[in-house]
Amino acid sequence: MAASRLNVNGATVSVTADDPDTPLLYVLRNELGLHGPRFGCGLGQCGACTVHIDGNAVRSCITPLSSVNDGKVVTLEGLGTDERPHPIQQAFIEEQAVQCGYCINGMIMQSAALLTRAPKPTEQQIKAELANNLCRCGTHLRIVRAVKRAAGI
Amino acid sequence: MNEMINRRSLLQATGALIVTFSLMPDAGGAQPASLAKTVSPDRVDGFLAIDIDGAVLVYSGKVDLGTGVRTALTQIVAEELDVPMSQVTVIQGDTALTPDQGTTFGSLSIQNGGMQLRRAAATARRALLAKAAAELRRDASLLAIRNGVVVSKNELDGRPKLPLGALVGGTSLALPLDNDAPLKAPADYTIVGKPMPRLDIPDKVTGRFTYMQDFKLPGMLHGRVIRPSGIGATLVSYDETSINHIPGIVKVVHINNFLGVVAETEWSAIKAAQQLSVTWSKWEGLPDEAKLWQHVRGTKVVRDDVTSNIGDAAALRAATRKLSATYDFAIHTHGSIGPSCAVASFVGGKLTCWTASQGVHDLRKQLAAMLAVENDDVRCIYVDGAGCYGRNGHEDAAADAALMARAVGGPVRVQWMRADEHGWDPKGPPTLVDLRAGLDQDGNVIAWESELFIPDGIATFVDLVGADLAGLNSLGKLSPGGVLNDLAIPYGIENVKTTAHRLESTPLKPAWIRSPGRLQNTFANEAFFDEIAAQTGADPLELRLKHLDDPRGQELLERLADVSNWRDRPKPDRSADVVIGRGLAYVKYELVRTYVGAVVEVQVNRKTGEIAVVRFHVVHDCGQIINPDGLRNQIEGNIVQTVSRALKEEVTFDRSMVTSLDWASYPILTFPEIPDVVIELIDRPDQVPWGGGEPSAAIVPAAISNAVFEATGARLRSVPFTPAKVKAAIGAT
Numbered sequence: 081m082a083a084s085r086l087n088v089n090g091a092t093v094s095v096t097a098d099d100p101d102t103p104l105l106y107v108l109r110n111e112l113g114l115h116g117p118r119f120g121c122g123l124g125q126c127g128a129c130t131v132h133i134d135g136n137a138v139r140s141c142i143t144p145l146s147s148v149n150d151g152k153v154v155t156l157e158g159l160g161t162d163e164r165p166h167p168i169q170q171a172f173i174e175e176q177a178v179q180c181g182y183c184i185n186g187m188i189m190q191s192a193a194l195l196t197r198a199p200k201p202t203e204q205q206i207k208a209e210l211a212n213n214l215c216r217c218g219t220h221l222r223i224v225r226a227v228k229r230a231a232g233i
Numbered sequence: 234m235n236e237m238i239n240r241r242s243l244l245q246a247t248g249a250l251i252v253t254f255s256l257m258p259d260a261g262g263a264q265p266a267s268l269a270k271t272v273s274p275d276r277v278d279g280f281l282a283i284d285i286d287g288a289v290l291v292y293s294g295k296v297d298l299g300t301g302v303r304t305a306l307t308q309i310v311a312e313e314l315d316v317p318m319s320q321v322t323v324i325q326g327d328t329a330l331t332p333d334q335g336t337t338f339g340s341l342s343i344q345n346g347g348m349q350l351r352r353a354a355a356t357a358r359r360a361l362l363a364k365a366a367a368e369l370r371r372d373a374s375l376l377a378i379r380n381g382v383v384v385s386k387n388e389l390d391g392r393p394k395l396p397l398g399a400l401v402g403g404t405s406l407a408l409p410l411d412n413d414a415p416l417k418a419p420a421d422y423t424i425v426g427k428p429m430p431r432l433d434i435p436d437k438v439t440g441r442f443t444y445m446q447d448f449k450l451p452g453m454l455h456g457r458v459i460r461p462s463g464i465g466a467t468l469v470s471y472d473e474t475s476i477n478h479i480p481g482i483v484k485v486v487h488i489n490n491f492l493g494v495v496a497e498t499e500w501s502a503i504k505a506a507q508q509l510s511v512t513w514s515k516w517e518g519l520p521d522e523a524k525l526w527q528h529v530r531g532t533k534v535v536r537d538d539v540t541s542n543i544g545d546a547a548a549l550r551a552a553t554r555k556l557s558a559t560y561d562f563a564i565h566t567h568g569s570i571g572p573s574c575a576v577a578s579f580v581g582g583k584l585t586c587w588t589a590s591q592g593v594h595d596l597r598k599q600l601a602a603m604l605a606v607e608n609d610d611v612r613c614i615y616v617d618g619a620g621c622y623g624r625n626g627h628e629d630a631a632a633d634a635a636l637m638a639r640a641v642g643g644p645v646r647v648q649w650m651r652a653d654e655h656g657w658d659p660k661g662p663p664t665l666v667d668l669r670a671g672l673d674q675d676g677n678v679i680a681w682e683s684e685l686f687i688p689d690g691i692a693t694f695v696d697l698v699g700a701d702l703a704g705l706n707s708l709g710k711l712s713p714g715g716v717l718n719d720l721a722i723p724y725g726i727e728n729v730k731t732t733a734h735r736l737e738s739t740p741l742k743p744a745w746i747r748s749p750g751r752l753q754n755t756f757a758n759e760a761f762f763d764e765i766a767a768q769t770g771a772d773p774l775e776l777r778l779k780h781l782d783d784p785r786g787q788e789l790l791e792r793l794a795d796v797s798n799w800r801d802r803p804k805p806d807r808s809a810d811v812v813i814g815r816g817l818a819y820v821k822y823e824l825v826r827t828y829v830g831a832v833v834e835v836q837v838n839r840k841t842g843e844i845a846v847v848r849f850h851v852v853h854d855c856g857q858i859i860n861p862d863g864l865r866n867q868i869e870g871n872i873v874q875t876v877s878r879a880l881k882e883e884v885t886f887d888r889s890m891v892t893s894l895d896w897a898s899y900p901i902l903t904f905p906e907i908p909d910v911v912i913e914l915i916d917r918p919d920q921v922p923w924g925g926g927e928p929s930a931a932i933v934p935a936a937i938s939n940a941v942f943e944a945t946g947a948r949l950r951s952v953p954f955t956p957a958k959v960k961a962a963i964g965a966t
Contacts, residue, residue, distance in 0.1 A: 098480045102500045110499055115447040116440030120570050121651040122503075125896040128570055156440035165439060172438045176430060176862055179870050180299025180620035181437035182446075182571040188438060207904040214896060216570045217299060217620045218873030220907040222866065 086148060088112060089158030100146035105129045107145055108155060116156025116185045120214070127186035127213035131155050137193035156185045159192060168192050171230035172223075179217030186213045191227045200231055274332040277360070277408040280353040281310070287381050287398030289314060289321045294334030295346030296326040297433070298591065299620035300926055301863040302342045304431045308859055309347045312424040313354035313417055314361075315378035316397065318432075326593045326615025336592030338623065338692065338745060339715060340827070340924025343859055347922065355414040357406050365395050419857065419918040426918055428862035433617075445589045445616040445627075446574045450644040453576065454483055455499040456637040457506035458647065458699070459492040460657060463516030463889030464741075468492060475510035485509065486640040491703035493637050495645055503650070517888035519740050526561055529665050533737040535689050541721035544728030549680035552671025556768055560668065560757035562934075562952045563883040565661040566893070567746055568901060571619030572649040573626030573658070577634035579642070583610045588631040589618025595694060596628050599707045600635055603700040622874070623714070624695055624744035626658040632697035632707065652894040659695050659744030660884055662688050662713050666720075666757035671728075676769040678780070680728040685720050685754065688713045688743050689735035695744045711738070714745025719754040719931065723821040724762070724780035741884065741891065747874070748930040751822065756879075756952065759818040759935030763942065773817050773939065774799055786821055789828045789852050789915065793817070796913050797832035797850035805944045811838050813847075814944025818932035826923040827855040828915075831872075831932045833908070835940040839963055842956030844941060846876050846908040851929055853912065856920035868929045869910045875933035877902035883953050 083096050088108070095111045103122075108114040108131065120128030122141045129141040132154040160166030165173065168188055178184050187210065194201055194209040201209070206227045215223065272292070273279040282290040291310050297303035303323050311318045324330055326337075334346045358378060365383040366373035377386045383395040419426075436442035461468070468490045476482055481497035482505055494509060496502035520528040549555070575588035584604060590596045593613035601611045618627055626649055634647040649657075664687055671680035689711050696709025720731045748755075766773040774794055781787055794800055797815070805814045814837065819830045830852045836845040849872050858864055881900050885893040893899035938949040947962035 097500075098498075099500060099504075106498075106500045109447075114440065115443070118444070118446060118571060119648065120572075121896060123651060123895055125651075126570060156438075160439060162435050162439050162441060165435070169438045173430070173434055176434060176866060178431065178434045178437050179301070179866060180570075180617075181433070181442065182299075182444065182569075182619035184437055185440065204905075207907075210904040212903075214570060214901060214903070216568050216622070216874065216901065218870035218877075219866070220873055220902075220904055221869050221910060224904070224907075 084145060086153060087150060088114070088153045089155060097145050101144045103141050104131070104143040104145055104148055104153070105140040108140060114155045114157050118182055118185055120183070125214070126183070127190060128183050130186040130189040130213070132189060132193060135193065135196055137190045156188060159188065166192065168195065168227070168230040171226040175222050175226040175229055177219060177222035177226040179219045183213065183215045187215070187223050191230070195227070195231055200233055203228065270330060272328070272330065272332045274334060274349060275410050277353050277356050277406040277410050279332045279410070280350055281357055281406050283397050283401050283406065285398050285402030287316070287320060287396050289316055291321060291323045291350060292331040293323050293325050293346060293350065294331045294594070295342040296337045296591065296615045297617060298337055299617070300867055301431050301860070303433065304429060305343055305859040305863055306347055306350055307432060308424045308429055309351050310354045312422055313351050314358055316381035318424060318429065320381050326590070328593050328597045328611070328613045333594035336595060336692065338591055340822070340926035340928060342926065343922050344826070344924045347859065351416065352412050352414060353410050355416050356408060356411045359414050360406070360408055361397060361400060365400055368400070369395065422918070425859050426857070426916065427860070429860055431863065443616065444571065445587065445618040446571050446648060448576055448587055448616050449646070450576060450578060453644045453646050454495050454497060454641060455502040456493050456495045456634060456645045456647040457502040457650065458633050458653060459494065459506050459509055459511060460653060461490060461516070461702070462513040463518070465518050466513040466516035466889070469512040469514055471512070472510040476505045476508055479505050479508065484641050486637050488636060488703035491636060491699055493633060495637050495641050519886055519888050521888070522886055525663055525740070526665060528740065529663050529686050529736070532739070534734045535737045536735040538717055538733040538735060539730065540717050540733060541729055541731045546682060546728060546730040548728035549669055549671040549682050552680055553674045554672040554768070555669065556764060557667070557669040558761055558764060558950055560666045560760065560950045562664040562753040562756060564663050564741060565746055565878055565882050566655055566884050566899060567622050567625040567658050568899065569619040569621050569625050569654060572651060572654040573630040574618060574646070574648040575627065575631040575634040576644060576646045577631065577638040578644040579635060579638040582606060584635055584638070585612045585614070586631050586635055587614045587616050589616060589621065589627045590631065591621065591624060596631060599628065599694055599697055600631060603632060603697060603705045603707045604635060604639065623746040623749065624659055626654055628695065629657065629698040632699035636699050636703060655894045655899055656891045657698050660741040661746035661749065662739040662743035664753035666754065668757060668761040670761070670765050672769060678726050678765055681722060681726045682729070683720060683731045683757070685717070685733040686736060687716045687733055687750065688739040689737065691715060692745055696742065711743065713739070713743040714749030716750030718823045719751040719758070719820060721824055722758050723783070723786065723819070723824055724777065725782045726780060741886065747871070748927040751820070751931045752875070752934070755818070755820045755931040756934040756938070759820070759932065760938045760948070760950065763816070763935070763939040764948065767942065777819055783821065785854060786819070786828055789830050789854050790819060792913060792915070793830040793832060793850065793852040796852065796911065799832055807945070810840050811836050812944040814940045814942070816936045816939025816941070816943055818935040818939060820928060820931045822924070822928040822931065827853070827925065827928040829853050829929045829932050831936045833936040833940050835937060835944060837941055837944045837959065839945060842958070842960035842963070844880060844937065844954055844959060845906070846880070846937060848909040848911065849936070851910065851912045852915065853925070853929060854915040854917065855923040855925045855928070856917050857922040858914060858916045859922055861914055861916070864914060864925045865912050867925055868912050871927060871930040872910045872933060873902060873907055875930040876908060876937070879934040879937050879952055879954060881953050
């Protein structure tokens with residue numbers, strides 16, 4: 081049982097995992113109680129598990145714990161809270177861009193990474209950025225509107 | 234008012250029970266019956282409780298499957314009771330607390346479930362005003378409830394105000410539900426009909442929402458299933474030593490062909506399920522996928538259901554001109570983004586099970602049968618999961634969790650892996666429809682005949698996978714859903730006969746997926762109607778109007794023509810490689826409720842066969858609208874999801890098993906491919922509300938097929954409309 085130190089949502093935390101190959105997703109969800117990232121496929125195909133590591137959107141379901149090192153991990157919870165949502169979370173609320181919401185973690189984390197890189201993306205850029213994030217409810221139109229709203233375009 | 238007996242202790246106990254089970258669940262099994270509140274749908278206290286602070290608890294057997302119906306039900310009760318929405322909490326789907334209002338399917342949550350709640354609230358409002366009248370020594374007719382407070386109607390100032398909490402705090406609303414209790418006039422509505430923001434969204438976008446997949450019990454273990462290599466394969470052997478190196482393995486659970494592994498951590502359970510050395514027998518009982526439609530046509534018919542029979546079927550044979558065509562619709566999976574999940578605790582012969590089931594009351598019966606215990610020994614509790622769009626794997630995951638919890642004696646959480654979900658959820662069955670029409674010498678449609686080939690059965694118990702593998706009874710029957718609906722047509726034609734041939738079996742276990750049967754039948758009917766229009770040189774809209782004797786349907790189609798600019802649409806330019814076409818489709822859901830019409834614009838690449846769906850115009854009339862933004866959200870979702878199904882989706886299989894086990898082999902629509910959706914809602918506040926959950930899905934495939942025809946002259950009669958099929962159809966023109 082090896083202890084690792086992780087930087088998650090701005091704090092250094094200690095986690096224990098018997099297997100350095102444990103995907104980051106399970107460490108976040110089961111050890112740290114962070115439920116923003118979700119298990120969708122375990123294959124990096126759907127995006128439900130997306131977190132930021134050093135500002136980049138990555139699929140935590142296929143990211144081994146051992147590869148994280150001192151990377152700064154941010155989850156949906158780290159973006160903002162109910163009381164003080166991040167502008168992109170606020171935009172998702174204002175556009176009512178949720179149906180079941182299981183995929184929404186990935187939509188928000190992926191879009192937040194995009195807006196950091198490209199604060200005023202085109203609609204085409206937004207759709208291209210989200211091309212590997214799957215939504216089954218068909219909330220896509222609202223999600224795009226929310227990202228545009230957050231970007232002020 | 235003497236029926237309002239004082240039951241403070243029970244109400245408090247009930248409240249405590251709710252807190253216990255939603256926040257810090259008791260792993261000790263089902264609650265003793267003595268604590269149970271009534272779950273009778275004939276009683277107000279089946280549905281409603283008002284606590285001492287005036288908070289209103291709504292006990293809803295209908296559950297929010299991600300559609301936002303929790304918010305709509307809150308609006309309905311808040312409106313009818315005249316309390317603020319913030320004072321209302323909906324408790325969903327709990328066999329110990331909520332009435333059995335039927336499974337949450339078929340676009341009935343508001344139409345049926347919501348109206349039961351509305352009548353319960355109206356009954357309560359009348360009783361509350363009568364009680365207030367007695368306490369205030371005033372005539373009840375002079376009193377009203379405003380914002381949760383009983384006030385005098387005409388002299389609001391200086392008069393005593395009585396909050397509902399003070400009025401009935403510590404009592405139970407132990408009243409029979411009166412279906413004739415006077416309802417509020419829609420003209421007085423301040424909450425219903427308004428686009429109230431969804432109550433669950435702030436928590437869902439900040440990671441605070443508790444999905445089923447997040448639900449935990451103290452001491453909970455993690456289970457994973459190991460399914461056979463073939464659907465009917467049997468377990469030959471397994472070697473437990475093959476997972477000895479994985480820490481924290483608690484037990485390999487083996488019951489006949491059911492195999493699961495329970496571990497202390499989720500990752501250990503996953504690794505163990507992947508690495509356990511198992512030998513299954515060879516089983517190749519599935520038909521040849523390449524000959525699926527021959528298989529369907531050759532399957533034994535156990536019964537014919539004639540769903541409409543008007544005039545004389547022989548008229549078809551006498552017709553001057555005849556048309557015929559066959560439409561088929563592939564096998565689909567639900568494709569929930571979050572694989573099914575359940576937590577079960579089996580203690581002292583009693584099971585408590587949490588899962589995102591559409592129907593906890595039915596699930597209870599199935600789990601009780603499987604475990605050979607009484608229904609009263611099983612409690613099933615709904616927790617929101619990922620959208621399911623029908624009967625996905627949540628009930629099966631519950632059975633898996635129950636079997637593993639019983640085997641280890643502690644609470645077990647089972648979440649399916651992606652391949653479990655894609656491979657083992659019950660499927661929308663392959664559907665085949667033969668259609669024939671007859672025209673007279675003037676080109677008038679005089680006869681319509683259709684034959685549907687569809688598995689037997691209705692929407693009832695779907696066999697639980699785990700029970701089936703374990704050789705245990707779970708009451709399962711062939712259960713494809715209400716698949717006969719909308720085989721009969723909404724158009725006035727002199728001679729009509731529509732028949733469903735009910736098949737003895739279908740290759741993969743079936744169940745309902747959004748708009749079951751209605752989707753496939755509407756595809757066939759509305760595309761074939763377009764074929765008739767093309768044959769007779771009639772405009773598809775005008776021909777529909779000509780055969781429609783339904784003012785509401787006519788109004789809807791006229792509005793659709795206006796908003797989509799149908800009558801002035803440009804002619805397709807077939808000299809280009811990429812051709813633009815428009816198509817129209819219409820449905821009156823089940824011929825008795827929600828009306829939907831749509832016009833779609835598509836771009837067809839004649840060289841590659843690719844279809845780009847550009848824009849849907851949808852006009853929707855479901856009567857009284859509870860929450861227009863929620864309805865728009867649902868319609869947008871139906872359109873986008875069904876474009877995905879129509880263009881892309883098809884479950885593949887070999888002779889042993891489903892082979893489309895991930896998102897690469899079962900692709901769905903992605904962001905760059907989504908159409909614009911423009912929606913016109915027809916609100917009829919004075920009419921009853923009908924369902925909005927799924928009807929707008931039904932028109933999508935036909936509208937696209939018809940648009941592709943307008944663009945290219947090629948008729949697509951087989952879902953999905955893959956580029957290969959489009960190219961072949963264009964080549965055949």
